[in-house]
Amino acid sequence: MNAIIAVLGSVISTVASWTRKKATWPLRVIHAVRLPVQQVRAGNRSVLDLAKTALGTGSALAVLAVLMFPLYWIFAASLSSGTGLMSTDGLFADPTTYNLDAYRWVLFESPFVDALRNSLVVVFVTVTVSMSVVIPGAYALSRHEFRGRKKILYGYVLFTQVGAGLSIATLIALYVLFNSVGLSNNLLVLGLFYAAGAVPFNTWLLKTFMDNIPVSYEEAAVIDGAGRWQVIREVILPLSKPGIAVVLVFTFLAGWNEFIVARTLLRPENYTLSVELYALATAGQYDTPWTQFSAFAMLFAMPVALIYFFAQSYVESGLSFGGMEG
Amino acid sequence: MSTSFLERVSAVSQRRLPFDARNDSLFGLLLAAPGVVLFLSFMLFPIAFLVYLSLTDATHAGTVIGGDATIVGLENYIELVTDAQFWTSLTVTWLFLAVSLAIKIVLGLGLAMLLTHARVIGKRYMRAVVIIPMGLPAIFIVTVWRGLFSGARFGPFNELLASYNDIITGVVGLFDQAVFFAAVSAPELLLVDLPISWLSGRWSAFLAYVMTEVWLAYPFMVIIIVSALQDVPMELHDAAKVDGAGYLYRFVHVTVPAVKRPVMFASILTAATSFQQFLIPWIFNGGGPSRQNELLIVYGYREAIELNQYAFASAIMVTAIAFIGLFMWLAVRKGDLAAGVNGA
Numbered sequence: 001m002n003a004i005i006a007v008l009g010s011v012i013s014t015v016a017s018w019t020r021k022k023a024t025w026p027l028r029v030i031h032a033v034r035l036p037v038q039q040v041r042a043g044n045r046s047v048l049d050l051a052k053t054a055l056g057t058g059s060a061l062a063v064l065a066v067l068m069f070p071l072y073w074i075f076a077a078s079l080s081s082g083t084g085l086m087s088t089d090g091l092f093a094d095p096t097t098y099n100l101d102a103y104r105w106v107l108f109e110s111p112f113v114d115a116l117r118n119s120l121v122v123v124f125v126t127v128t129v130s131m132s133v134v135i136p137g138a139y140a141l142s143r144h145e146f147r148g149r150k151k152i153l154y155g156y157v158l159f160t161q162v163g164a165g166l167s168i169a170t171l172i173a174l175y176v177l178f179n180s181v182g183l184s185n186n187l188l189v190l191g192l193f194y195a196a197g198a199v200p201f202n203t204w205l206l207k208t209f210m211d212n213i214p215v216s217y218e219e220a221a222v223i224d225g226a227g228r229w230q231v232i233r234e235v236i237l238p239l240s241k242p243g244i245a246v247v248l249v250f251t252f253l254a255g256w257n258e259f260i261v262a263r264t265l266l267r268p269e270n271y272t273l274s275v276e277l278y279a280l281a282t283a284g285q286y287d288t289p290w291t292q293f294s295a296f297a298m299l300f301a302m303p304v305a306l307i308y309f310f311a312q313s314y315v316e317s318g319l320s321f322g323g324m325e326g
Numbered sequence: 327m328s329t330s331f332l333e334r335v336s337a338v339s340q341r342r343l344p345f346d347a348r349n350d351s352l353f354g355l356l357l358a359a360p361g362v363v364l365f366l367s368f369m370l371f372p373i374a375f376l377v378y379l380s381l382t383d384a385t386h387a388g389t390v391i392g393g394d395a396t397i398v399g400l401e402n403y404i405e406l407v408t409d410a411q412f413w414t415s416l417t418v419t420w421l422f423l424a425v426s427l428a429i430k431i432v433l434g435l436g437l438a439m440l441l442t443h444a445r446v447i448g449k450r451y452m453r454a455v456v457i458i459p460m461g462l463p464a465i466f467i468v469t470v471w472r473g474l475f476s477g478a479r480f481g482p483f484n485e486l487l488a489s490y491n492d493i494i495t496g497v498v499g500l501f502d503q504a505v506f507f508a509a510v511s512a513p514e515l516l517l518v519d520l521p522i523s524w525l526s527g528r529w530s531a532f533l534a535y536v537m538t539e540v541w542l543a544y545p546f547m548v549i550i551i552v553s554a555l556q557d558v559p560m561e562l563h564d565a566a567k568v569d570g571a572g573y574l575y576r577f578v579h580v581t582v583p584a585v586k587r588p589v590m591f592a593s594i595l596t597a598a599t600s601f602q603q604f605l606i607p608w609i610f611n612g613g614g615p616s617r618q619n620e621l622l623i624v625y626g627y628r629e630a631i632e633l634n635q636y637a638f639a640s641a642i643m644v645t646a647i648a649f650i651g652l653f654m655w656l657a658v659r660k661g662d663l664a665a666g667v668n669g670a
Contacts, residue, residue, distance in 0.1 A: 056445030137361035144354025170372035196368035257463035281469035301466040308461035
């Protein structure tokens, strides 16, 4: 009983402190604004100095606002179903008329759900296949010396950094090859192709991560009598979990984001989300259904963008993880 | 992907585990092999097939599969260098690369300096916002920008220009009322003729390509430059200030040397991706109007998939791959790629 109360108490206090931190931000902003004003009054800080800071911050915010305009536009458009978007009313619809009709259309009336299923099939193949070759490959390149190791690394890095468009260049050959064996309209083959393209970058990434795991852990395990597979299973894999999670995200994105290969190889019944998005965007020269397109685009891009940034910050923390041993 | 990333990799010197060395070699190779085989079978094999195709007279997928194609040697390449469209395409590709690269460097440097400046409050949050385009799917960005460049009368950019026109007319109108004895009207030169059909004009479409490409790629530039600028010790700036160096002098002698190498490295990589740009021209207007803006890869893709000239298209793609190889060579020679591999 006491234990339950203690747990409850700690949960409540955590939530409370978090809420306080979030809820009091206007107060803290006021404080941050008031402080320099007081400094100026007291004569510790000149008005010119304060004006310079305000000007610098203000101009940075203005530049940011201009750069992010496309995102704001697409977001506002997705909420403007049935209002005066792209009419004499101006660039943006009246915010009081914002509604979710476009999202309802995407989810219940558009091909979104079918395309989502196709996308998930492709992504599933991409992730499973690439993970099953990336993890052993990264481990071997990080921990073992063998003939051709450097050549493989070189090849992977070069392709990662420079050769991303090669897949379009080779698309002609692939189209012919896949057609000749009757595999062109096949989601599994497409997933396999993406997996192959995802191998170099992700192997390199995971290898880098594993490089930062201190060898002394493995040595300790070996001294305790662990065999080769035991070392991999009980030292390398558990310690690589954050790196593996990041690779999972990137292979997921490889299958989710690609467009032109899917568009070339697939027939309409197998279209993935990216191809459907394109179809919606190019539906007509002047009567593109903008609100519906933008709702579709938001649903397609925003979840994966969030995952991406989560993974990106993980990459950073994952790399600094190895630094703890110096 | 950044240089510091590679440096950190090379900084870690790896010791090997005390397993039997001879056995170990085979074990490592066996673990790495599946990935290499998968990669090569979907990448190197198609390239080899592409080279073969470019030496035949295949026209459409059927001739290739049916075995009707015969070897014609370098005929496709001769046809290629005599094709005016090839030279148009190659020129516009390099122009696109050069213009967008120049803007990317200027914008990236400006943003990076702004977002590391001591006077700007909340830099860290702003830096997180400024790299957002990097996390968005390319197809999303390109289709959204296609919408922004809509040629319709109430397309977003046309609407923005309309408000610009209104402002100019308004200002001139005020002036007209103030100077009551002279009839002043807005000069035609300052006003924009609306609506602009962005994607139907050659240079307006080119401008649209460049703007979109810049928006796609500037975050990478900003990240690289910011990390380079943060490595510059503050004392260097202070010392220069004490010596009476002006802003321009400090920029040329402190900032530029610090960012030169990273910017060059980032430029090679981003130039390589610009060279292979396909989505922007293809989705905007298919490389139009009348094939004037067909970047190299779009040219090759159209010849194959739409015009059924497989062998000819293969020759184009082989040429493109040769250029990409050139970029790879440049990246190895001038970039930090070698350090990342050799140090690890």
